[in-house]
Amino acid sequence: MSLLTVSNLTKSYRCGSKTIAAVDDVSFHIDPGETLALAGPSGSGKSTIARLVLRLIEPDAGRIEFEGNDFLALSGAALRARRTRLQMVFQDPLAAFNPRATVARVLDDPLRIHGIAARAERPRRIAALLERVGLTADVAPRAIHEISGGQRQRVAIARAIATKPSLIVLDEAVSALDVSVRGQILELLLDLQRQERIAYVFISHDLGVVRAIAHRVVLLEGGQIAESGDARTVIDAPQSAIGKALVAAAPRLNRIRP
Amino acid sequence: MSPLRCFLRTPEAVAGAILLAALIAMALSAALLFPGDPQAIAGPALLPPFQDWSLPLGTDRLGRDVLAELFHGARTSLAVGLAAAAAALAIGSVVGTLAGFAGGLVDEVLMRITDAFQTVPGFLLALAFVSVVGPSLGIVVIAIALGTWPGPARVARAEVLSIRERDYVAGARVIGMHPLAIAFREVLPNALPPVLAMSSVIVAAAILTEAALSFLGLGDPNRVTWGGMIAEGRAVLRTAPFLSIVPGIALVLTVLGVYLAGEGIVETTAVRRGLS
Ligand SMILES: Nc1ncnc2c1ncn2[C@@H]1O[C@H](COP(=O)(O)OP(=O)(O)OP(=O)(O)O)[C@@H](O)[C@H]1O
Numbered sequence A: 001m002s003l004l005t006v007s008n009l010t011k012s013y014r015c016g017s018k019t020i021a022a023v024d025d026v027s028f029h030i031d032p033g034e035t036l037a038l039a040g041p042s043g044s045g046k047s048t049i050a051r052l053v054l055r056l057i058e059p060d061a062g063r064i065e066f067e068g069n070d071f072l073a074l075s076g077a078a079l080r081a082r083r084t085r086l087q088m089v090f091q092d093p094l095a096a097f098n099p100r101a102t103v104a105r106v107l108d109d110p111l112r113i114h115g116i117a118a119r120a121e122r123p124r125r126i127a128a129l130l131e132r133v134g135l136t137a138d139v140a141p142r143a144i145h146e147i148s149g150g151q152r153q154r155v156a157i158a159r160a161i162a163t164k165p166s167l168i169v170l171d172e173a174v175s176a177l178d179v180s181v182r183g184q185i186l187e188l189l190l191d192l193q194r195q196e197r198i199a200y201v202f203i204s205h206d207l208g209v210v211r212a213i214a215h216r217v218v219l220l221e222g223g224q225i226a227e228s229g230d231a232r233t234v235i236d237a238p239q240s241a242i243g244k245a246l247v248a249a250a251p252r253l254n255r256i257r258p
Numbered sequence B: 001m002s003p004l005r006c007f008l009r010t011p012e013a014v015a016g017a018i019l020l021a022a023l024i025a026m027a028l029s030a031a032l033l034f035p036g037d038p039q040a041i042a043g044p045a046l047l048p049p050f051q052d053w054s055l056p057l058g059t060d061r062l063g064r065d066v067l068a069e070l071f072h073g074a075r076t077s078l079a080v081g082l083a084a085a086a087a088a089l090a091i092g093s094v095v096g097t098l099a100g101f102a103g104g105l106v107d108e109v110l111m112r113i114t115d116a117f118q119t120v121p122g123f124l125l126a127l128a129f130v131s132v133v134g135p136s137l138g139i140v141v142i143a144i145a146l147g148t149w150p151g152p153a154r155v156a157r158a159e160v161l162s163i164r165e166r167d168y169v170a171g172a173r174v175i176g177m178h179p180l181a182i183a184f185r186e187v188l189p190n191a192l193p194p195v196l197a198m199s200s201v202i203v204a205a206a207i208l209t210e211a212a213l214s215f216l217g218l219g220d221p222n223r224v225t226w227g228g229m230i231a232e233g234r235a236v237l238r239t240a241p242f243l244s245i246v247p248g249i250a251l252v253l254t255v256l257g258v259y260l261a262g263e264g265i266v267e268t269t270a271v272r273r274g275l276s
C-alpha cells in the first residue's frame, strides 16, 4: 500500500480578473522509503504541491490520502497530531527558523509540543538528534544565525526527523547550498532513508541531483504533469518537450555519479 | 561601536537622556528629599521663589512647598505616563497580532473595534471614562490607554501580515505548534520593534493627557500632579504667574526629554540593524 496518494489535486489563484491554475489535476503516489522527485521549470507548481500536501494551503479539489487516512478530513488537534508523520525542509534554512531562535529551542519545540520527551530528558534527545545529522551537541546553545548554511540545513533535517516522520517534503532543500555541502547533505538524506525508511518528496530543478537520489520523478509544467516514471529512464530519455528542454539545460548531468 | 557610544553621538539624544535622567532622579528622590505630605502647609501663602532658601521655589496659594509638589508631581507624571503607554502597547500588540495572524472574520471584527476607538478623540474618551468611573490613578492609566492602543494595534497588524507569510511560520505549523502559540511566541516578538519605536511618542502623549486631565480636575485628588498645579495657579495667574509657569516648564522639558531620548534609541537600533 502506498504511503501517500494524491489524486486530482487542483489549486488556482485569482490574479486580478484571470485565474492561474498553479496545480491542475495532479495525481501521484509514494511508497514507504521511496524518493519521488518533483521537477519542472520555475512556476510549474512544485512548491504549491508541497504546501498542499502539508496542509499549509487548502486545495480547490482533489484527495490526499496519507498512511491510509483521508488527510484532508483532519483539522485542529487531530491534524496537529498527525503532522508528526509528515515533515518539511525548506529551501532557505535561514528563513525557515525564527530569527530569534537558538538551535536548542528549534529542536525542543517538536519534542515538547508532541510530548515526545519529558523536559528533563529533552537536552539529551536534542544532543542525540544533532549527532544523528552529523553535528555536535555544542551547537545547541548557538543562535540560528550564528551557524553556517550547511549546519543550518542539518538542523532543519534534525527538526524534521525529531517526530519520527514517515515522509519528508524537501522543497529545494539543497539548492541554496554550495556544491560540496550539497553532496554531504544528500549523503545524510540517503543514509537516513536507508536506516529509518523515510520517504521523500524531493523538489528540485537540478536534474543531476534528481537522477542521483530519486527513484521516480514527476515532471511538471504549468501545474500539470508532463511526464513521470523511473528517474533514470525519464532523465536519460525524456519523451515530453519540457523533459527534453530541462535535460538539455542541465549542464552537469553526466558528471554526477551514474 | 557599542550601542551606548552610538546613542551618545547625537546631541539631541544626549539632551533627551539628561532631561529624562533628571526626571527619573526627581521621581525617585521625592520621598527622600521631601518626606511627608507634599500637600501639607509649609509656610506663608504665595511666597515668591528664591526668597526663602528653605522653600526655594516659594509656596502656592495655600502655603504648600512648590518644590516638594514639583518632585512629587514628577512621580505621578512618570508613573502614569509609563503605565499608560505600557498598557496601550500591550493591548495594541495583542489585538494587532490576533487580527493580523487570524485574518478573516476575526481581523474584520477587531479592526472595526479599533476603528471605533480611533475615530473618537483619545482625550474625549479619557475624559468621559474618568468622569463616569471616577478619578484614581489606575482609572486615569486605563483611560489614557483606552484612547492610545489603536495606533500600536495598526502597526503591529501591518507587521504581522508580512511576518505570517515567512517560511518559519509555515515551519511552526508543520511541526504542529498551536496557532495561538505561533501568534504569540513566534510572530509577536518579531513584530515588536516598529511597535516599540512608537513608545517615546506614546509616553510623551500620555504624560500630556494626564496633565490635561488633572488640569480639568479629573486627576487622582490624593496626588500632586503638574496639571493640577497649573490649574491651581490659574486663579492667581496675574499676581503669582510662577505657580503655573514652574510646573509648565517641568512638563515641557519632560515631554521633550522623553521624545528626544526615545528618538535617539530608535535611531541607534535602526543604525545597528542597518549595519548587521
Ligand atoms: N500565493 C499565491 N498567490 C498567487 N499566485 C501564486 C501564489 N503562490 C503561487 N502562485 C502561482 O502559482 C504558480 C506556481 O507557483 P509555485 O511556487 O508552486 O512554483 P514552483 O514550481 O515552486 O516555482 P519555483 O521553481 O520558482 O520555486 C506560479 O505561477 C505562481 O505565480
Ligand SMILES: [Mg+2]
Binding pocket: A046, A047, A048
Ligand atoms: Mg518553489
